[in-house]
Structure formats: structure tokens, C-alpha cells
Amino acid sequence: xxxxxxxxxxxxxxxxxxxxxxxxxxxxxxxxxxxxxxxxxxxxxxxxxxxxxxxxxxxxxxxxxxxxxxxxxxxxxxxxxxxxxxxxxxxxxxxxxxxxxxxxxxxxxxxxxxxxxxxxxxxxxxxxxxxxxxxxxxxxxxxxxxxxxxxxxxxxxxxxxxxxxxxxxxxxxxxxxxxxxxxxxxxxxxxxxxxxxxxxxxxxxxxxxxxxxxxxxxxxxxxxxxxxxxxxxxxxxxxxxxxxxxxxxxxxxxxxxxxxxxxxxxxx
Amino acid sequence: xxxxxxxxxxxxxxxxxxxxxxxxxxxxxxxxxxxxxxxxxxxxxxxxxxxxxxxxxxxxxxxxxxxxxxxxxxxxxxxxxxxxxxxxxxxxxxxxxxxxxxxxxxxxxxxxxxxxxxxxxxxxxxxxxxxxxxxxxxxxxxxxxxxxxxxxxxxxxxxxxxxxxxxxxxxxxxxxxxxxxxxxxxxxxxxxxxxxxxxxxxxxxxxxxxxxxxxxxxxxxxxxxxxxxxxxxxxxxxxxxxxxxxxxxxxxxxxxxxxxxxxxxxxxxxxxxxxxxxxxxxxxxxxxxxxxxxx
Numbered sequence: 001x002x003x004x005x006x007x008x009x010x011x012x013x014x015x016x017x018x019x020x021x022x023x024x025x026x027x028x029x030x031x032x033x034x035x036x037x038x039x040x041x042x043x044x045x046x047x048x049x050x051x052x053x054x055x056x057x058x059x060x061x062x063x064x065x066x067x068x069x070x071x072x073x074x075x076x077x078x079x080x081x082x083x084x085x086x087x088x089x090x091x092x093x094x095x096x097x098x099x100x101x102x103x104x105x106x107x108x109x110x111x112x113x114x115x116x117x118x119x120x121x122x123x124x125x126x127x128x129x130x131x132x133x134x135x136x137x138x139x140x141x142x143x144x145x146x147x148x149x150x151x152x153x154x155x156x157x158x159x160x161x162x163x164x165x166x167x168x169x170x171x172x173x174x175x176x177x178x179x180x181x182x183x184x185x186x187x188x189x190x191x192x193x194x195x196x197x198x199x200x201x202x203x204x205x206x207x208x209x210x211x212x213x214x215x216x217x218x219x220x221x222x223x224x225x226x227x228x229x230x231x232x233x234x235x236x237x238x239x240x241x242x243x244x245x246x247x248x249x250x251x252x253x254x255x256x257x258x259x260x261x262x263x264x265x266x267x268x
Numbered sequence: 269x270x271x272x273x274x275x276x277x278x279x280x281x282x283x284x285x286x287x288x289x290x291x292x293x294x295x296x297x298x299x300x301x302x303x304x305x306x307x308x309x310x311x312x313x314x315x316x317x318x319x320x321x322x323x324x325x326x327x328x329x330x331x332x333x334x335x336x337x338x339x340x341x342x343x344x345x346x347x348x349x350x351x352x353x354x355x356x357x358x359x360x361x362x363x364x365x366x367x368x369x370x371x372x373x374x375x376x377x378x379x380x381x382x383x384x385x386x387x388x389x390x391x392x393x394x395x396x397x398x399x400x401x402x403x404x405x406x407x408x409x410x411x412x413x414x415x416x417x418x419x420x421x422x423x424x425x426x427x428x429x430x431x432x433x434x435x436x437x438x439x440x441x442x443x444x445x446x447x448x449x450x451x452x453x454x455x456x457x458x459x460x461x462x463x464x465x466x467x468x469x470x471x472x473x474x475x476x477x478x479x480x481x482x483x484x485x486x487x488x489x490x491x492x493x494x495x496x497x498x499x500x501x502x503x504x505x506x507x508x509x510x511x512x513x514x515x516x517x518x519x520x521x522x523x524x525x526x527x528x529x530x531x532x533x534x535x536x537x538x539x540x541x542x543x544x545x546x547x548x549x550x551x552x553x554x555x556x557x558x559x560x561x562x563x
Contacts, residue, residue, distance in 0.1 A: 107289050107296075110542050111535065112501035114419070115519060119531045122523035205418045209505060212420035213520060231424050232509070247421060254416035 008259035015253055019065035026059030031220040041242070048242050051230060055220075061246055064222035068204055069253070071138040076199035078142025080149060080192055084185075087150030091157025092184050101154055108147035116144055117206060121215045133218035137210060141203045149195035156191045160184050194261075201257040208250065224250050278554055282547040286540070291344075293539045298340040298532060343532075352533045357525035362533045365518060370537075373514035376507065377499040380437025384495070387438065388445035389488075396453040396480075397472055407450065411443035420505035433510040440502040441495055448491055449484075456483040486553040493549025497542040 018025065028034075034046070034054040042049045048057035090101030108116075120140055128136065160166055161184070169183050204224065210216035211225010212232075219226065227246040234243055318326075346353060352362035388411075395404045414422070419440045426436040456462070457480060465475050503516035511517075515534060522530040 107292060110289060110497070110546065111293065111539055112497050112542060114501040114504045115535060115538050118504065118519060118523040119535055122526050122531055123528065126524070126526065208418040209420045212418065212424065213505060213508060213523075215523060225418075228418065228421055228424075231421070231428075234428060237428075247417070250418070251413070251416045255412065258412055258415065 004259050008256035011252060011256040012260065015065060015249070016069055019062050019069055022059070022062035022066055026056060026062050028056055028059055030060045030063040030222050031055065032059075041240075048245055049240075052233075057242070057245070060222040060227060061249065064224055064227045064246070065249065067134060067217065067221065068207055068224040071134065072141075072200050072203040072207065073196075075138040075142035075145065075203045076196050078139070079145040079199050079203075080196045082143065082146035083149035083153050083195060084188070084192055086146065087153030088157045088185070088188055089180070090150075091154040091159075092161055092180050094158060094161055098154060098158060101150065105147045105151050105154070108144075109151065113144075113206070114209060117141070117210060118213065118215055120144060121210065126215070128218065130218045130221035133216070134221060134223070137207060137216050137223075138203070141206055145199055145203060145206075149199065152195060153188060153191055156188055157184060160187055197257075197261055201254050201261075204250070204254065204257075275551070275555065279551055282551065286543045286547060289543055290536060290540050294343070294532070294536050295340050298343060353529045355522070355527050355530040357522065357527040357530070362530055365530070366515070366533065366537060369513060369515045369518050372512055373500070373503050373507065373516060376434050376512055376514060377437055377496075377503050380434040380502070380506075381441060381495060381499045383434065383438035384441035384445055384499075385492070388442050389449060391446055392450040392453055393476070395450060396457050397476070404450075407446060411446040414439055414443040415447075418505075419502050420509065423505040423509040426506070427510055433506045433512050436506045436510070437499055437502045440506075441498050444498060445491065445495060449488060452484045452487055453480065456480045459483065482556075486556045489549050489552050489556065491549075493546040496545035500538055500541065 032055065034040075034050055034056065036054070037046070037050050038054040039052050040046055040050045040054075046056050046058065048061065050056055051060070086101055087105070090097045117140065121136070124136055124140075166179070166183055169179055174182070207216055207223060208225045208228055211223055211227075212229045214229070216225040217223040224246060228250070231243065231247065234240060237244065343353065350363060352366070354360065355362055355365060358365065391407045391411075395407050419436075422436045422439050423433070425431075426433060459479075462475060462479055465479055470478075500516075503514060504520055505516070506512065507514040507516035508520040515537070519531065519534045519538075521527070522534065
């Protein structure tokens with residue numbers, strides 16, 4: 001691991017650790033309104049000031065980071081499992097199954113990602129509790145984000161199906177699920193890990209886009225999307241530069257993920 | 269197969285695939301719409317001025333929508349006659365809404381795409397020609413920075429800085445084109461015949477035009493098809509936040525007001541445009557790869 005990747009790893013782990021410590025670092029919580037100090041500038045009480053309803057921005061960033069950073073991997077896990085089921089199995093079975101799966105993934109991939117996301121999000125109720133909105137948002141990301149990974153996995157599984165050791169295993173009498181579980185799936189692990197890690201920053205960005213468009217996590221729960229939405233009424237960067245902190249934090253974390261994902265993993 | 273017929277066969281296969289995928293996509297969207305919570309609800313039923321008979325008539329008018337297949341067949345029948353239904357939220361025919369909004373999206377996304385390609389290919393070509401480490405690092409850092417920022421934030425920043433919407437689309441698409449084309453060109457420049465051409469004293473412009481572009485060209489065209497889809501996706505946040513009355517803004521409004529029939533039609537339209545762009549790129553790539561067949 002080179003120095004840049006080590007640094008990126010430290011940054012991601014630090015941000016995760018700090019967001020997990022939100023309860024101790026910001027005991028007032030993300031929803032408490034300091035009505036005597038709405039839209040306040042940074043001070044000793046409120047390190048990054050308050051929003052227009054008097055909520056502490058620092059606390060909201062910590063809790064929002066926790067939600068975005070913990071649930072994006074959960075969504076990535078869902079999408080990777082789905083990709084393994086669709087792409088991995090289709091590649092292993094080959095023939096008509098592979099062609100069907102590729103046709104289905106092509107259909108999914110031909111739909112622009114953001115159009116698909118907002119369309120499916122709109123199919124579900126919008127007036128839901130904040131917790132339900134978190135679950136819906138990240139579940140949608142997980143359930144819709146599998147197609148690209150499935151395409152990669154189907155190709156890898158197809159290659160494995162025709163590899164010498166699988167042919168030998170077949171010749172030795174191993175068939176069906178056992179062959180898939182014992183010989184194919186373990187060899188797909190590197191591709192699965194790569195697809196899992198690649199999906200995380202994609203889902204973080206997608207949640208941010210949905211949140212800014214008002215289709216993500218519902219108030220008062222914060223997420224990076226809803227925090228970035230507050231930039232809508234920003235008049236000047238010079239007057240309130242502290243309001244750019246969520247954007248800076250997101251950029252730092254995304255850059256770290258980019259550095260963590262080496263070229264080999266991205267091309268896997 | 270005789271020359272030229274191969275191309276026609278390829279085009280026909282693409283068209284058939286497009287029709288099949290659009291029909292399947294439409295069925296999928298219609299199924300999701302039918303299964304969406306609250307599909308059967310109509311706000312007009314809450315109007316106290318309507319009597320029981322009027323409410324029953326309203327319910328009766330939607331009776332045909334209960335079965336997914338008859339709902340979709342009805343939709344297709346209407347679509348063939350140019351009737352795409354009526355938007356629930358805006359109360360206007362979907363067809364006229366799409367006709368009004370599409371030119372705005374085509375212009376904004378088109379100019380944005382053109383700018384992105386201009387910027388990315390200039391940077392990628394100069395990086396490969398000059399081979400200055402600092403210049404390459406700068407290009408990678410700039411494209412990486414834009415990759416890390418959500419499309420909606422770039423749209424917001426363009427509003428704050430009074431920049432045009434197409435510039436935001438250009439900056440959203442640019443890093444994807446730059447990264448891919450930079451890698452592609454670097455790979456092409458590392459081929460042995462390029463080294464041989466350099467050793468024989470060929471000029472850089474000639475090497476680029478005669479030896480690099482023919483290798484990288486087909487994949488660049490394939491990338492062009494994909495970037496149409498990226499630009500269309502970027503049009504949602506850009507149009508919604510910059511107040512541009514295009515398809516992206518319409519999709520966003522339809523999503524917020526849960527105007528499902530409008531959303532289905534937008535999805536079908538966007539899928540069609542994306543598929544046409546990808547198929548067009550594929551056919552052009554094929555023609556570039558096998559030019560002797562069309563001589």
C-alpha cells in the first residue's frame with residue numbers, strides 16, 4: 001500500500017470514527033433547536049454556527065456523516081449480493097440464462113441512473129417518517145445499483161465456467177450448486193470485493209443528489225444530501241464560508257475512496 | 269454475406285433491440301406504476317362538492333387501469349395514435365409537455381456535452397503529446413475533484429456563480445470523458461508501432477492522425493454514446509436547480525408530485541434517446557473497424 005492509499009485509509013477511518021462518536025461530541029443532537037440563535041455564525045457553543053431554525057450545524061454534520069457513511073456500504077452490500085445472484089449465477093449457468101441476464105442488465109444500464117432513481121423513489125410514498133425515508137433511500141440505491149456489477153460478474157463467472165479447473169471438477173463428477181459454491185464463488189471473491197468498494201462512493205454521491213433534490217432522507221434526520229441542500233440559499237462564499245464544510249468533507253471522503261480504489265480494482 | 273448487407277443487418281438488429289427494450293422498459297415502468305402505493309387514489313374524490321355518483325364515475329374511469337397488461341396495452345394503443353395520456357399534476361397532455369420541454373434539454377445537454385468533449389479531449393491529447401508529469405497530475409487532480417462533487421452541487425454552484433446550466437453539465441460529464449480518453453490514448457501511444465514511428469522521425473501530428481486515432485477512435489465513439497446518457501442524467505439536477513424548463517425539470521416535478529404517468533413517458537423517452545445514441549455509436553464503431561466492407 002503506497003503512502004497516498006494509507007493516508008486515504010486513515011482519513012476514511014477517522015471520519016467514520018468521529019461520526020460514530022457523534023453522541024459524545026455533540027450531545028445536544030441533530031434536531032435540538034437553539035431558538036435564541038438561528039442562523040448564527042461559528043462560536044464556542046456552535047463550532048460551525050446554526051441553521052435557519054437554530055440547529056447546530058456541527059452536530060448535524062456528524063450525524064449526517066454517520067448516516068451517509070454507514071448506510072452507503074449497506075446499500076453496496078445489497079447491490080453486490082444481487083449482482084452475485086444475477087450476474088454470477090447467469091455467468092456460471094451460461095447459455096440462455098447468460099443471454100437473458102445480459103439483456104436485463106443492458107435494459108437497466110440503458111436507463112440514466114438518476115432518472116431511474118427519482119422515478120422509483122417517486123413510486124414510493126414521499127410523506128414518510130425520517131427513519132423510513134433513510135431505509136427507502138438506501139434500499140433503492142442497493143436494489144437499483146446492481147446492474148453494472150452484475151455485468152462484470154457475469155463475464156468473470158463465464159470465464160470461470162470455461163476454465164480448466166472447473167472443467168476438471170465437472171469431469172470428476174461435481175455439478176450444480178456445489179460446484180458453484182466450492183469452486184466458482186470463491187474465485188469470484190476479488191471481483192465481488194472490488195464491486196462492493198466501487199459501489200460505496202457511487203451510492204454516497206447518489207444519496208447526495210437525491211437529498212439535494214428533496215427526494216432523499218427526510219427532515220429532521222440529516223444526511224450529506226440534506227446538508228448540501230442548505231447551500232441552496234447561500235448567497236456568497238465569502239460571507240459564510242463555514243457552510244461549505246459539508247461539501248469539503250464529502251469531497252475529502254470521496255477523494256479518499258478514489259485513492260483507495262486502485263486502477264486494478266476499478267478495472268476488475 | 270455481401271458487403272453493405274452486414275451493416276444493414278447490424279442496423280436492423282439494433283432497431284429490433286431498441287424496440288424490444290423500449291417495450292420492455294415501458295412494461296416494467298407501467299408495472300411499477302401499477303404497484304406503487306396510492307396508485308388507485310384520486311385527490312378529486314376528496315372534493316366535497318362531488319356526490320357519490322360522481323365519485324363512482326371517477327372510479328369507473330380508472331377501472332381499466334387495474335389490470336397491468338390491459339393498462340399497458342391501452343397505453344401502447346394511445347401512444348400509437350400520439351396520445352400519451354394526461355399529466356395528473358399539471359393537467360396537460362403529456363405529449364405537448366414533452367414537445368415543449370425536449371428542445372430545452374436537447375440544447376442544454378447538447379452544448380454541455382460538446383463543451384465537455386472539447387475540454388476533455390484537448391486536455392487528454394495535450395497530456396499525451398507533451399508528456400509533462402506536472403500537467404498530467406493537474407489534469408488528473410482537476411478531473412478527480414469534479415468526480416468527487418455530486419452533480420446537484422455543481423448545479424447549485426452554477427446558480428450561485430450565475431454560470432449557465434450547460435457549463436454545469438459540461439463539468440459533470442468532463443471528468444468521465446477525460447479519465448477514459450486519457451487512459452485510452454496513453455494505451456494507444458504505448459503500442460510498439462508508435463515507438464517505431466517515432467524512431468523513424470514521424471511528426472507528432474502525423475502519428476496522432478495516422479496511428480493513434482485509428483486505434484483509439486472506435487472506443488472514443490462508443491464513449492460518446494455513453495456520455496449522452498450521462499448528460500441526460502445530469503440534466504435533472506441542473507434543470508431543476510437552475511430553473512431551466514426541460515425534461516429533467518419535468519421529471520423532477522413529476523417525481524415530487526408523484527405524477528406517475530408523466531414519469532413513465534419520460535422514462536420511455538429517455539431510454540429511447542439513450543439506446544439510439546448507444547446504437548448509433550456502435551454502428552459507427554463497426555464501420556470504423558471494418559471500413560473495407562463499405563468501400
